[in-house]
Amino acid sequence: MTRPSRSTPLEETRGASASGELLLEVRDLRTHLDTKNGLVRAVDGVSFRLHSGETLGIIGESGSGKSMTVLSMLQVVPKPAARIVGGEVLYRGQNLLEKNEREMRRIRGREIAMILQDPQTSLNPVFTIGNQIVEALRLHRRDGGGKALVHRAVEALRQVRIAAPEERIRSYPHEMSGGMKQRAVGALAISCGPRIIVADEPTTSLDVTIQAQYLRLLRDLQRETGLAILFITHDFGIVAKLCRHLLVMYAGRVVEAGPVRAVFNNPAHPYTRALLGSVVRADTKAERLEAIAGQPPALWGLPSGCRFAPRCPHADDRCRKEYPPQLRVRDEASDHVASCWRLEESHGNR
Amino acid sequence: MKLSRLRRYPLLPIAVLLAILFIPALFAEWLAPHDPYQSHLRNRLQPPVFWGGTWDFVLGTDRLGRCVLSRIMHGAQYALAISAVGIFVGAAIGTLLGLVAGYARGWTDIVVMRLVDISLALPSILLALAFAAAWGPSFEAVIIVVAFVLWAYFARQIRAEVLSIRERDFVARARVAGGSHARIVLLHILPNVVNTVVVMATLQVGVVILLEAALSFLGIGVPRPTPAWGLLVADGRWLVVSAWWISFFPGVAILLAVLSVNLLGDWLRDRLDPELIEV
Numbered sequence: 109m110t111r112p113s114r115s116t117p118l119e120e121t122r123g124a125s126a127s128g129e130l131l132l133e134v135r136d137l138r139t140h141l142d143t144k145n146g147l148v149r150a151v152d153g154v155s156f157r158l159h160s161g162e163t164l165g166i167i168g169e170s171g172s173g174k175s176m177t178v179l180s181m182l183q184v185v186p187k188p189a190a191r192i193v194g195g196e197v198l199y200r201g202q203n204l205l206e207k208n209e210r211e212m213r214r215i216r217g218r219e220i221a222m223i224l225q226d227p228q229t230s231l232n233p234v235f236t237i238g239n240q241i242v243e244a245l246r247l248h249r250r251d252g253g254g255k256a257l258v259h260r261a262v263e264a265l266r267q268v269r270i271a272a273p274e275e276r277i278r279s280y281p282h283e284m285s286g287g288m289k290q291r292a293v294g295a296l297a298i299s300c301g302p303r304i305i306v307a308d309e310p311t312t313s314l315d316v317t318i319q320a321q322y323l324r325l326l327r328d329l330q331r332e333t334g335l336a337i338l339f340i341t342h343d344f345g346i347v348a349k350l351c352r353h354l355l356v357m358y359a360g361r362v363v364e365a366g367p368v369r370a371v372f373n374n375p376a377h378p379y380t381r382a383l384l385g386s387v388v389r390a391d392t393k394a395e396r397l398e399a400i401a402g403q404p405p406a407l408w409g410l411p412s413g414c415r416f417a418p419r420c421p422h423a424d425d426r427c428r429k430e431y432p433p434q435l436r437v438r439d440e441a442s443d444h445v446a447s448c449w450r451l452e453e454s455h456g457n458r
Numbered sequence: 459m460k461l462s463r464l465r466r467y468p469l470l471p472i473a474v475l476l477a478i479l480f481i482p483a484l485f486a487e488w489l490a491p492h493d494p495y496q497s498h499l500r501n502r503l504q505p506p507v508f509w510g511g512t513w514d515f516v517l518g519t520d521r522l523g524r525c526v527l528s529r530i531m532h533g534a535q536y537a538l539a540i541s542a543v544g545i546f547v548g549a550a551i552g553t554l555l556g557l558v559a560g561y562a563r564g565w566t567d568i569v570v571m572r573l574v575d576i577s578l579a580l581p582s583i584l585l586a587l588a589f590a591a592a593w594g595p596s597f598e599a600v601i602i603v604v605a606f607v608l609w610a611y612f613a614r615q616i617r618a619e620v621l622s623i624r625e626r627d628f629v630a631r632a633r634v635a636g637g638s639h640a641r642i643v644l645l646h647i648l649p650n651v652v653n654t655v656v657v658m659a660t661l662q663v664g665v666v667i668l669l670e671a672a673l674s675f676l677g678i679g680v681p682r683p684t685p686a687w688g689l690l691v692a693d694g695r696w697l698v699v700s701a702w703w704i705s706f707f708p709g710v711a712i713l714l715a716v717l718s719v720n721l722l723g724d725w726l727r728d729r730l731d732p733e734l735i736e737v
């Protein structure tokens with residue numbers, strides 16, 4: 109895999125997209141949830157692209173639709189409450205939303221694997237870690253008998269830097285530490301050789317040093333295998349460390365997207381700006397962290413206009429009535445976009 | 459140290475009690491001093507050996523002169539066979555329905571749980587009466603009644619556990635790793651409830667022995683002249699004052715059997731809890 113050289117900012121963003129084959133393209137994905145409070149548009153027109161060897165971060169508050177987006181991609185939304193009502197999920201040119209359950213089972217785990225939030229419960233407590241990896245392999249790889257599969261399991265554990273994997277495959281989850289469990293979950297995810305790993309806040313329940321180790325591990329794995337990683341988080345620090353591109357989600361919509369550096373240096377959407385303002389930074393002296401006014405919106409009966417308008421310090425009448433289109437942000441990055449009416453003004457001003 | 463281990467896992471006393479139950483049951487043909495069905499009319503109502511009887515009939519004889527000890531030993535076979543088969547059938551049906559109800563939820567869950575409610579509301583004795591009235595008392599009828607009474611307890615307990623297990627991430631992980639629903643239920647959830655099933659099944663042995671004894675006592679269980687424990691107690695009930703041993707010793711057998719399997723169940727419950735194994 110070739111790494112693009114970093115010369116000009118524009119080339120850097122192009123380089124990122126050119127770093128590999130286009131694996132996944134999500135277009136206008138929409139998922140609705142029936143709740144007792146009414147219809148919730150949990151995912152409302154989300155689009156993004158993911159290339160091999162790339163890490164895309166999805167950031168947003170709880171309930172912003174991050175997890176629902178990836179669950180919709182794999183069609184494992186909680187039924188019957190959730191319905192995928194529109195859009196396309198193109199995985200290497202095939203629309204996954206047109207596939208039936210049997211075909212999807214061959215995609216899940218084998219092509220697109222997932223690492224879940226809580227390593228404490230991601231492993232089945234009554235089986236050894238070796239048994240669980242072998243079980244996952246048996247599901248997807250019909251080749252090779254017991255011995256070969258055990259060998260593959262040991263290899264997978266070695267890949268996630270678990271010491272003495274030959275002995276560890278006989279360990280039960282309760283005999284392992286939290287960090288080691290999450291590594292084992294990682295081994296499970298990569299064991300079938302997927303092209304994409306979806307990591308849904310995998311480091312939330314780990315302590316900070318283990319977190320850093322784990323992120324390094326993910327990056328190394330990516331370098332070794334050319335995996336694409338879709339990383340869901342609410343931690344800007346992790347996004348800065350790990351990702352090249354970033355989506356910011358709010359109330360089921362992508363409000364801002366672009367190269368991480370461009371978004372950090374020049375956040376265009378007031379929500380992104382507010383989120384960045386509420387992060388502790390080591391390099392600036394902040395007396396008091398800024399909080400975003402108001403509550404995350406109740407997802408039923410959303411305003412017809414910009415969903416952030418009720419909490420936005422700049423909102424005007426148009427913001428409250430009409431949802432803003434996605435507009436290009438005028439900065440160094442060509443693919444930095446945001447949905448905010450104020451961008452139009454800045455466009456006009458220039 | 460040894461004593462404290464013994465207190466935590468009192469396996470030895472349980473083993474002794476179980477041996478008292480199992481060995482006579484399994485080897486009744488060889489160990490029993492007499493044929494349990496044969497009458498010794500000249501030795502009717504013999505008292506047990508320490509009450510003035512002879513070593514020939516250690517626990518005395520009933521009013522037909524049959525050896526009480528031999529009858530109790532053969533009766534253990536029936537108690538164990540009915541417990542084993544009845545509990546196996548009931549546990550299998552209940553576990554399966556509990557798994558399906560807890561995992562699928564929705565309508566399936568509602569239907570299964572209402573059936574459970576109905577089953578729990580039916581008095582087991584009444585049910586047995588209905589069976590006995592329809593097909594006559596028989597060994598098979600008792601097993602059907604046992605299974606019918608027990609399945610609901612298993613279904614209710616397993617469903618409750620599945621409801622909590624299905625929310626854990628390893629089930630979601632199995633799903634995003636491409637597992638089918640059947641595979642998830644059988645390979646990922648079932649192994650997590652097996653402990654419960656085993657412990658419950660063991661604890662039910664005592665219940666079933668008592669149920670079987672009650673049914674036999676009422677004459678709607680295993681038919682005469684089978685030496686089922688309940689029947690033995692029933693046989694002596696008119697002679698309790700003069701020949702108390704006819705009812706007393708089968709009663710002691712029931713007591714010991716129920717006590718020992720309940721202790722075993724408690725011990726198993728402590729032993730099989732995966733989080734406690736290491737402690």
